[in-house]
Amino acid sequence: MQFQLTDELIEKVEILIEEQDDKELKSLFKEYHYADIAEILDELNQDEAVYVIKLLDSETTSDVLMELDEDIREKVLRNLSAKEIAEEIEELDTDDAADMISELPEERQEEVISNIEDAEHKAEIKELLAYDEDTAGGLMAKELVKVYETWTVAGCMRRIRGQAKDVTRVHSIYVVDKEDKLIGRLSLKDLITAKSDQKIAEISNSNVDWVHVKDDVEDVAKIMQKYDLEAIPVVDENQTLLGRITIDDIVDVIREEADKDYQLAAGISQDVEADDSILELTKARLPWLVLGLFGGLGSVFIMKGFEHIMSTVPSLFFYTPLIAAMAGNVGVQSSAIIVQGLANDSVKGSLLNRLLKEIGLSLINGLALALLVILFGFIIGQDTVESVAIAVSMMSVIVVAALIGTFVPIILDKRGIDPAIATGPFITTSNDILGIYLFFVLAGLIIGF
Amino acid sequence: MQFQLTDELIEKVEILIEEQDDKELKSLFKEYHYADIAEILDELNQDEAVYVIKLLDSETTSDVLMELDEDIREKVLRNLSAKEIAEEIEELDTDDAADMISELPEERQEEVISNIEDAEHKAEIKELLAYDEDTAGGLMAKELVKVYETWTVAGCMRRIRGQAKDVTRVHSIYVVDKEDKLIGRLSLKDLITAKSDQKIAEISNSNVDWVHVKDDVEDVAKIMQKYDLEAIPVVDENQTLLGRITIDDIVDVIREEADKDYQLAAGISQDVEADDSILELTKARLPWLVLGLFGGLGSVFIMKGFEHIMSTVPSLFFYTPLIAAMAGNVGVQSSAIIVQGLANDSVKGSLLNRLLKEIGLSLINGLALALLVILFGFIIGQDTVESVAIAVSMMSVIVVAALIGTFVPIILDKRGIDPAIATGPFITTSNDILGIYLFFVLAGLIIGF
Structure with missing residues (x-):
């Protein structure tokens, strides 16, 4: 039953487009979920994708468009008229509609909005466009089911039958007072298991979670995860119910946030994929490499300063890549644990305790590694004072790096400031330079040069 | 309205426990959500946490227990009798119940299960315990709302009023035939907007997504994300409906997967937090550092082999940390992009194309960096042949590392094999050694030694 994207399927679609066999194409796509159609379209060229989008009903294509790769969606939209885009927008929920419009060039946005026929939909989209995309307002949809506390269960059932048509999924029903202030919630389950002459106020739950329209989306994600919510209402400062955020949008926020942190730790400016163009990938990667290069050139300077001991203790120079690697690895480990802890709000307790713990931890790790270095020196017949000097300096470098x-x-x-920027190349580079400097200075103190 | 964990609150709770003021404690905790109570308990010591768990109703504490930090839950459960644990289990949904039991020591599991009074609940939990935790079966719950295709809407409403009591959230209602095979779904919304004498078969949607009980949880997560599902039914090979998986459990899977990849990339064996003990953190970190150390010692060997050119071209040795850093950074970038692409199924196309692209990309990056190195050499008055040799070797190292x-x-x-293990220290270390070796060999060819 599960959809499999195959080369044969794509070829079949391409031939049907070539032959302009609209009837066959329509019947083929009829079987597929919009997310599957989007996967197929991602593999077609621009003209073919536009052909399919223009061929199918906007009821289907609006969802397909939202699922497309952003680059491909942009290309397809460029080939649609403002009126055609407006038709797609009419079919979308307000949150998706606002997202799609906000991706358009400034001058087209107005044109598309003016082509939306449904006045209420238009006003709601305009309202959503005014919010910052990183806030609850930027993520919420206007579609929700709302009832007044004074209604009866029977009256409520009647009325929400009307409202529910516009809402893809009814999670919670929100209860408001006569000024539209959020005062409670109830589930469809509560409603169908209640007696029909009960008042909403009697069966609703006043313990309703909500977020403020200006709250950061990451905070919204934390709250929804903590309380296992599938939807959360959004209110303004007067507690007026403005919209709701559903878990599927939050899943996207979580994924994007995790991807961003991962890429920053790996030294990639956010938002590239393996299949992006070479130019885009270079833009994302080169700046971090240049940073690393400057760090390496810094090390060249430092080591040049110790050139005079090259003939007396050459082994110190052999160990510099090891020192740099240790300083880098320890720094990345420490920063990754802290960045993840900060993201999950699990970093608690005083800074002093954390300082002591990190020193203890790095001393244990450093000592174990130092003993291995001494053992290695013994095996290769290295001068003992040199081995000890290298081991002790390395241990200090590890503590400082941690x-x-x-x-x-x-x-x-x-x-x-987002702590994730201080992972990866940033920490590696600064620790490399500092580590190598420290290594030579300390080894010099022990060996005496 | 939002809960804030403060030192004052924890202190207040600790004093109330000290004074054994049960009445005040109960009324205090009554106001809080179970996830908030769990946050408070995470901050108390073991005896205090056990005190609170024993004090409150199992209806509340069962959920609190599930939200606790795993270490703390283990400690608390050790202080409860098998009968007390069984009482908590009775209040949990089957999926959480099975998870809690599976965390107990083998010998206690049987004892706890035999203390569960509800025979159906007991049988369902035993069934779930038989599935591998990384499969759909290990994640699903038995609680769901199921109707037969032959029922009418009115009859269905009557019956699901009974079933729904046991199901915290009704996402979809699953339609089965007389052999309990999954044949469709409908939403509560469909049900309340239908006419009461319609047959279920008329209003249900036969286009229902499902997963197999043995499917990998990561694949389940991908399907639910792709199709924006909030719950998915689980079937066996006969298409018999066995259970359902809800999005909140999938959110946890996504988070854990992202955290694991992030930690592997940073050189941390999975599953540690900033607040774990020094011993646990050392166990997670030291192995990777030892790996890095061996890599560094390998570099020592390689450089020792070139000791004879130390007096003629000392500058090569100054550049080794730079070469190691470049090889490491480029390797981490490339591997991170691929690992993320593999996780998102977005790595498509032939290997040859990818090879050509990666060579092109690294040549562009390498060329830009090589020019900077030559410029730097010019500024510090370095011998031009040496500068060019260093730059060209570095460029080759970058291509190989990519x-x-x-x-x-x-x-x-x-x-x-999970590709995430090939990120971080693994790629850095192997690229360090190979990079330094390549650097000396190529520089030797150009300069001539």
Whole structure:
């Protein structure tokens, strides 16, 4: 039963488009879910995709458009008239409609909006476009089922039959007072299991979670996850019910947030995919590599400063990649744990405790690694003082790297900067330079140069 | 309205426990959501947490227990009798109940199960315990609303009023034939908007998504995300309806998967948090550092082999941390993009195309960086041949690092191994060694030694 995207299927679609066999195409696509059609269209070229979009009903294609890769959607929309786009928009829920419009070039947005016929839909979309996309307002939809506390169950059932038609999925029914202020919720289940002459106020639950329209989407995601909510109402400062956010949008927020942090840790500016163009990938990758290059050139300077000991203790120079790797790896580990902890709100307790813990942890790790280095030196017949100097300096470098990896993200977070930027190349590069400098200075103190 | 965990609140709770003021404690906790109570309990010591769990009704505490940190839940459960745990289990949905039991030591599991009074609940939990936790069966709950296709809307409403009591949230109503085979679905909305004498078969949607009980949870997550589902039915090979999976459990799967990949990329064995013990954190971190150390010691060997050119071209040695950093950074970038692409099923097309693309991409990046290195050499008055040798070798190292970063994860994935292990320290370490070796060999060819 599950859909499989095959080369044969794509070829079949391409031939049907070539032959302009509209009847066959329509009957073929009729079987598929809009998400599957979007997968097929992602594989076609632009003209073919536009052909299919123009061929099918806007009831189907509006959802297909929303599921397309952003780049491909942009190309397809460029080939549709403002009126055609407006027809697609009419079929979408307000949140998706606002998203689609906001992706259009400024000058087309107005044109498309003026072509929307349904006045209420138009007004609601305009309202949503005014909110910042990173806030609850930017994520919410206007579609919801709302009842007044004074209604009876029977009257309520009658009326929500009308409202529910516009709402794809009814999660909760929101109860408002006569000023449209949110005062409770009830589930469809509560409604159908209640007696028909009961008042809504009697069966509704006044313990309703909500978020403010200006709340950050990440905070909304945290609340919905914590309380296992599938939808949450959005209110303004007067507690007036404005819209609702559903879990499917939150799933996207969680994924995007995780992807972004992962890419930052790997040294990639956010929002690229393996199949993006070489130019886009270069734009995302080169800046971080240049940062790393400057760090490496910094190390060149530092080591040049110790050129005079090259003939007396050459082994120190052999160990520099090891020192840089250790400083980098420890820093990345520490920063990753803290960044993840900050994201999950699980970093608690005092800074002093964390400092002591990180020192203890890195001393244990450093000591174990230092013993291995001494053992290695013994095996290859290295001078003992040199081995000890290298091991002890490496241990110090590890402690410092752990502290930097831990506290740079914490400090950034306290200043309201995304701590995820302090992972990956940023921490590796700064720890590389500092580590190599520290290594030579400490080894110099022990060996005496 | 939103809950804030404050030191004052925790202190207040601790004092009330100390004073054994049960009445005040009960009335305090009555106001809070179970997820909030769990947050408070996570901050208390073991005895205090057990005190609260024993004090409150199992209707509340069963949910609180499920929300606790795993370590703390384990400690609390150790202090409850098998009968007390069974009472908590009675209040939980079957999926949570099975999860809680599976966390207990083997010998206690049987004892707890035998104490469950509700025979149906007991049988269902036993069934769920038999499934692998990484499969749909391990994630599903037995609670669902099921109707027969031959029923009328009115009869259906009557009967599901009974079934719905046991189901926290009714997403979809599943339609089965007389052999309990899944043949369709309908929403509560469809039901309340239908005429009461219509047959279920007339209003139900036969286009129902489902997963097989042995499907991998990550595949279930992909399907539910793709089709924006909030619940999906689970069937066996005969299409018999066995259970359903809800989106809140899938949100957890997505989070855990993202966290695991992130930690692997940062060189941390999965499943540690910033607030775990030093021992646990060391166990998660030290193995990767030892791997990095061996890589570094490998570099020592390689560089020792080139000791004879130290007096003639010392600058090569100054550049080794830079080369290692570039090889590492490029490798991590390439592997991260591929690992993410594989996770999202967005890596398509032939391997040859990907090879050509990665070579093109790394040549562009490498060329830009090589020019900077030559410029730097010019500024610091370095010998031009040396600068060019360093730049060209670095460029080759970058290309090789990109290819390794790209193809190692792809090969692992094709062999059914999680490609995420080939990110972070693994790729950095192997690229460090290979990069430094390549650097000296190529520089030697150009300069001539």
